[in-house]
Amino acid sequence: MRKVGRISVLVFSLIMALALVLSGCGGSKPAEKKDAPAGGGDKVVKIGVPTPMSAPGDYKSGEINLNTLKMGAEQINAAGGVNGSKIELVIGDDQGNTSKGVSLVQKMISEDKVCAILGPWHGSVALAQAKVADEKKVPIMLHYSWPDEITAMHSDYVFRTSPFNSEIADLLIPYLKSKNYKTIAVLAEDSSYGTGFGSAMKKAAEKEGMAATLVVFPSNAIDFTPQLMDLKRAKPQPELLIVASVYQPMYLIPKQAHEVGLSPKTQIMAGWDYPSWSPDFWKTVGEAGKGILYPAFESASMNLTPLGQKFKKDYKEKYKTDPPIYAYFLYDELMMVVEAVKKTGGTDPVKIAAALKDMEFEGTTGKVRFERKEGPVWNQWMGHQTFIMQLNNVGDMGDKAELIFPKK
Numbered sequence: 001m002r003k004v005g006r007i008s009v010l011v012f013s014l015i016m017a018l019a020l021v022l023s024g025c026g027g028s029k030p031a032e033k034k035d036a037p038a039g040g041g042d043k044v045v046k047i048g049v050p051t052p053m054s055a056p057g058d059y060k061s062g063e064i065n066l067n068t069l070k071m072g073a074e075q076i077n078a079a080g081g082v083n084g085s086k087i088e089l090v091i092g093d094d095q096g097n098t099s100k101g102v103s104l105v106q107k108m109i110s111e112d113k114v115c116a117i118l119g120p121w122h123g124s125v126a127l128a129q130a131k132v133a134d135e136k137k138v139p140i141m142l143h144y145s146w147p148d149e150i151t152a153m154h155s156d157y158v159f160r161t162s163p164f165n166s167e168i169a170d171l172l173i174p175y176l177k178s179k180n181y182k183t184i185a186v187l188a189e190d191s192s193y194g195t196g197f198g199s200a201m202k203k204a205a206e207k208e209g210m211a212a213t214l215v216v217f218p219s220n221a222i223d224f225t226p227q228l229m230d231l232k233r234a235k236p237q238p239e240l241l242i243v244a245s246v247y248q249p250m251y252l253i254p255k256q257a258h259e260v261g262l263s264p265k266t267q268i269m270a271g272w273d274y275p276s277w278s279p280d281f282w283k284t285v286g287e288a289g290k291g292i293l294y295p296a297f298e299s300a301s302m303n304l305t306p307l308g309q310k311f312k313k314d315y316k317e318k319y320k321t322d323p324p325i326y327a328y329f330l331y332d333e334l335m336m337v338v339e340a341v342k343k344t345g346g347t348d349p350v351k352i353a354a355a356l357k358d359m360e361f362e363g364t365t366g367k368v369r370f371e372r373k374e375g376p377v378w379n380q381w382m383g384h385q386t387f388i389m390q391l392n393n394v395g396d397m398g399d400k401a402e403l404i405f406p407k408k
Contacts, residue, residue: 044088045081045341047073047334048108050101050129051119056220057096058121058247060278061144061326065119066091067319068327072334075314082341090114094125101125102132109136115347116141116337118330123147123192130158139340139353141333144326147192148200148376157353159370159379161329161363163297165193166376168272169200171386172242172295173208175405181239183211185231185266187253188244189219197244213238221249224256232262242269250274251284258288269293275391276398277324292391293404298325298365299387300399301408307335308364322398325365332363 049069052062073087081087090112094101101120108114109132117133117140120126126145133140134155142150142160146168151160163171176184184205188198198214205212213234215227231238241262243253250271257263268291275281275294282289304312311331315323340355341347357379360369370379388405 043085045085045338045347046088046090046112046114047337048105048112048114048117049089049091049119050094050104050108050117051091051121052096053091053093054095057094060280061121061246062093062119064324064327065121065143065330068315068323068330069119069334071315071318072331076334076338082338083345087338094120094122094129096122096125098125098128102128105129105132105140106136109133109138114138115341115349115352118143118333118337120145123150123196126150127192130155133157137353138349139337139356141337141356143330143333145193147196149192150376151378151380152376154372154378156357156379157349159333159356161333161368161381162326163384164376164380165196166200166204167382167384168197168386169204171384172201173204175295175386175388176205176210176240177208178405179240181210183213183236183238184240184242185213185215185234185238186242186244187215187217187224187227187231189246189249190216191219193246194219194244201242201244217249219245219249222252224249224253225260228253228257228260228262231266232260237262238266240267240269243271245271246274251281254292255285255288263288264291267291267293269295269388272296273298273324273326275396276389276401277322279397282395282397287394289391289394294389294391294401296325296387296389297384298328299389299403301403302365302385302387305362305364305366307362311364328364332361332365332368335363336361336368 051065052059069089073089077086090108092104094104120129120142123145126142127147127150130140130150134157137157139157142162144162146165148164148166186198186201188194195216202212202214217227243250254268254270257268270292273296276296336359340352343355344351360367366383368381371382372378387403389401390404391401
């Protein structure tokens with residue numbers, strides 16, 4: 001009996017050793033990892049958010065981007081997530097710097113394994129980030145980055161709900177024609193946004209027979225007296241000055257135009273949207289802000305969808321201020337990614353991009369679908385409206401500004 005026992009132990013040991021050898025050589029092959037389904041367990045839907053959160057980037061807009069996405073993710077997760085999986089935002093500060101922004105997107109894709117990217121901001125940074133996303137085949141969505149080149153690259157992975165520079169210039173033309181302007185000027189920062197819009201506006205105005213002047217300045221400038229005095233001395237003095245800038249210059253130029261006597265003879269159109277939500281505008285401009293115009297993609301007369309009404313209400317309750325228009329566009333993008341994950345049943349970026357391509361989504365301001373034609377109109381939403389607002393009293397913001405075009 002002892003001999004039989006020893007033989008049994010020996011046989012058992014040989015069987016275990018053989019099993020270990022086979023497993024090391026692939027004899028017991030583990031299950032292949034497939035596209036992770038969105039649902040159950042510890043699975044998450046990771047979304048990359050590279051956006052400016054510190055200087056020299058436009059960190060105030062970056063904060064609004066983060067607020068929008070955090071609120072949206074909280075709402076989705078509180079309702080059970082996406083097919084049972086939680087949304088996880090992978091957030092990074094690009095500081096408005098191209099190389100930093102590119103590195104962030106590369107990391108989010110290769111290390112964090114995000115299924116989509118939302119929240120890019122500065123045009124030149126967003127363009128570089130879009131090229132990385134295209135190369136890596138991960139969908140990236142741009143909610144307020146304007147360079148034509150972003151969608152003109154005709155990528156299957158680059159989507160834009162934002163308007164773009166040449167479209168925006170064309171949207172302004174009906175107002176300029178209604179005022180019968182003969183001479184305009186554009187004072188533009190030397191960014192892809194500023195020079196891109198400035199060139200497009202000059203071209204669009206000249207096509208309509210207007211004399212148009214484009215003046216480009218360094219985006220870190222704070223003294224605009226030389227440029228403004230040149231415009232004042234011009235023969236004829238421009239009837240309208242459009243400021244194509246963000247942040248500090250956008251506040252300082254209207255103030256300094258008043259101080260040198262360029263305005264009110266020259267009407268000032270100050271950037272886009274900023275006076276409608278930024279308290280820093282009135283802190284800087286003061287009394288010189290009376291009568292200033294600004295174009296916007298939203299007004300009180302605009303009909304929001306039920307989703308848009310709810311988003312506006314929720315955002316104001318949570319952050320004690322109305323959301324700017326680009327927050328609506330960004331919120332739509334998040335919800336479209338969620339729909340794509342639901343439709344595809346997983347987090348494969350290639351499948352999500354394919355789902356976005358032909359999606360029709362009832363967004364906050366209307367139905368969103370991506371058009372593909374030519375030039376910049378490629379995976380591009382074209383449902384934007386333009387409203388011209390006028391500031392009549394110090395402190396006017398948002399719905400207190402007067403809508404002067406189009407008339408109600």
